Amino acid sequence: METIRRTKVVDLLKRTDVGAQVNVKGWVRTRRGSKQVNFVAINDGSTINNVQVVVDVEKFDADLLKLITTGACLSVNGTLVASVGSGQAVEIQATEIEVLGACDNTYPLQKKGHSMEFLREIAHLRPRTNTFGAVLRIRHNMAIAIHKFFHEKGFFYFHAPIITASDCEGAGQMFQVTTMNLYDLKKDENGSIIYDDDFFGKQASLTVSGQLEGELAATALGAIYTFGPTFRAENSNTPRHLAEFWMIEPEVAFADLHELMDLEEEFIKYCVQWALDNCRDDLAFLNKMVDPGLIERLQGVVNTEFVRLPYTEGIKILEEAVANGHKFEFPVYWGCDLASEHERFLVEEHFRKPVIMIDYPKEIKAFYMKQNEDGKTVQGTDVLFPQIGEIIGGSVREESYDKLMARIKELNIPMKDMWWYLDTRKYGTCPHAGFGLGFERLLLFVTGMTNIRDVIPFPRTPRNAEF
Ligand code: 4AD
Numbered sequence: 001m002e003t004i005r006r007t008k009v010v011d012l013l014k015r016t017d018v019g020a021q022v023n024v025k026g027w028v029r030t031r032r033g034s035k036q037v038n039f040v041a042i043n044d045g046s047t048i049n050n051v052q053v054v055v056d057v058e059k060f061d062a063d064l065l066k067l068i069t070t071g072a073c074l075s076v077n078g079t080l081v082a083s084v085g086s087g088q089a090v091e092i093q094a095t096e097i098e099v100l101g102a103c104d105n106t107y108p109l110q111k112k113g114h115s116m117e118f119l120r121e122i123a124h125l126r127p128r129t130n131t132f133g134a135v136l137r138i139r140h141n142m143a144i145a146i147h148k149f150f151h152e153k154g155f156f157y158f159h160a161p162i163i164t165a166s167d168c169e170g171a172g173q174m175f176q177v178t179t180m181n182l183y184d185l186k187k188d189e190n191g192s193i194i195y196d197d198d199f200f201g202k203q204a205s206l207t208v209s210g211q212l213e214g215e216l217a218a219t220a221l222g223a224i225y226t227f228g229p230t231f232r233a234e235n236s237n238t239p240r241h242l243a244e245f246w247m248i249e250p251e252v253a254f255a256d257l258h259e260l261m262d263l264e265e266e267f268i269k270y271c272v273q274w275a276l277d278n279c280r281d282d283l284a285f286l287n288k289m290v291d292p293g294l295i296e297r298l299q300g301v302v303n304t305e306f307v308r309l310p311y312t313e314g315i316k317i318l319e320e321a322v323a324n325g326h327k328f329e330f331p332v333y334w335g336c337d338l339a340s341e342h343e344r345f346l347v348e349e350h351f352r353k354p355v356i357m358i359d360y361p362k363e364i365k366a367f368y369m370k371q372n373e374d375g376k377t378v379q380g381t382d383v384l385f386p387q388i389g390e391i392i393g394g395s396v397r398e399e400s401y402d403k404l405m406a407r408i409k410e411l412n413i414p415m416k417d418m419w420w421y422l423d424t425r426k427y428g429t430c431p432h433a434g435f436g437l438g439f440e441r442l443l444l445f446v447t448g449m450t451n452i453r454d455v456i457p458f459p460r461t462p463r464n465a466e467f
Pocket residue numbers: 168169208209210211232234240241242243245247249250390391392393394395434435436437438439440441
């Protein structure tokens with residue numbers, strides 16, 4: 001076969017130099033046609049769009065043509081021609097075809113329209129579907145948007161460790177990391193495991209958040225963000241929880257509650273606008289096939305001002321709704337941790353726009369949040385989104401050594417693990433604030449997908465670590 005430099009489909013479809021000799025490589029999506037002429041749709045992942053290859057049957061060997069089946073990988077040389085019917089401006093009139101990888105009829109993606117559940121069982125192949133190709137390209141674009149946003153604002157990308165000995169959220173949902181022989185654990189007289197001989201010489205886990213290390217960095221570099229894998233061993237099998245997810249955690253020295261909320265709002269809007277500007281074809285596809293309100297909802301968020309709502313007022317609204325006959329599964333009262341049905345009621349039915357809820361009761365929030373004068377609430381912020389519920393959790397941090405210590409004691413957090421964190425409050429402490437955005441929650445919103453398992457390549461959930 002003649003060597004012609006490969007053109008990606010995304011670039012090929014933009015070309016206008018009909019008559020040029022071109023090469024494409026990719027996977028067969030469909031093949032149709034008559035005895036004389038076949039139309040083969042090829043996709044190489046560079047775009048949701050396929051290029052149509054026109055095959056004059058009599059010019060090719062019958063045995064070769066037999067191998068052009070759905071899923072097969074081809075290299076095609078041909079002439080770029082103006083297209084009449086493919087929905088694209090150009091197509092390829094094939095001159096030479098090589099089958100790089102044949103694909104027999106056991107290939108599970110034969111026909112279109114598989115259920116999401118079925119596709120999860122073949123997560124190793126689902127990136128080859130239109131929907132997952134679109135999701136994965138958008139996922140990449142959102143990662144780029146995140147780095148661009150923070151870089152342009154002068155934040156430094158800071159790498160917090162993945163293996164850690166501290167439980168940032170204090171929720172005890174950590175996966176342990178050990179090299180000990182689990183069949184032969186050394187224990188002390190009380191039956192507690194002795195970690196002295198373990199790899200790190202103490203109990204270690206996978207991080208639930210890079211925030212504590214992020215605070216160290218922010219109180220040195222001024223403004224940083226982390227963006228990395230995060231692990232939670234919470235046994236919640238919901239469409240919004242993963243055991244392994246990615247989190248973005250900016251942390252800013254000298255920021256107060258209002259600057260924090262401004263940053264949260266600006267950041268999300270930037271990412272959503274980036275998707276609207278840079279993922280048009282993929283969003284158009286998802287809007288058509290998955291969620292007809294998608295693009296309108298994305299535009300809505302970019303153009304709307306988020307509501308800023310104290311928790312206490314939020315509870316009043318929910319209590320009024322209950323008094324007016326609205327049924328929630330979980331009870332509403334001052335002090336309750338809002339369930340996603342409550343959050344969604346506020347966002348989807350009451351305000352009909354994103355809500356930043358602030359000033360939560362301290363009992364339902366983590367130890368590091370800045371305590372308000374009332375002694376009851378803390379300067380936590382949750383950003384609540386339509387369809388998603390909580391997309392961001394953040395707070396102003398308690399910068400007073402004494403107040404922080406008091407809270408740590410109240411909550412019985414083991415002090416010896418926290419010494420390095422407390423040093424920030426001991427040596428030149430400063431007001432600072434930050435938040436965590438769940439990357440997959442953002443992707444749920446931007447893609448219109450409804451299950452978090454479908455916006456990450458290989459979801460990790462309770463009883464599932466396949467692939
Ligand atoms: O609200 P969370 O637990 O806050 C923190 O971890 C803070 N340390 C963040 C900070 O202030 N730097 O988690 C932050 C966000 C949530 O709002 C949610 O979007 C996401 O992380 N998240 C999850 N996403 C997927 N699966 C899970 N199990 C998640 N848990 C939290």
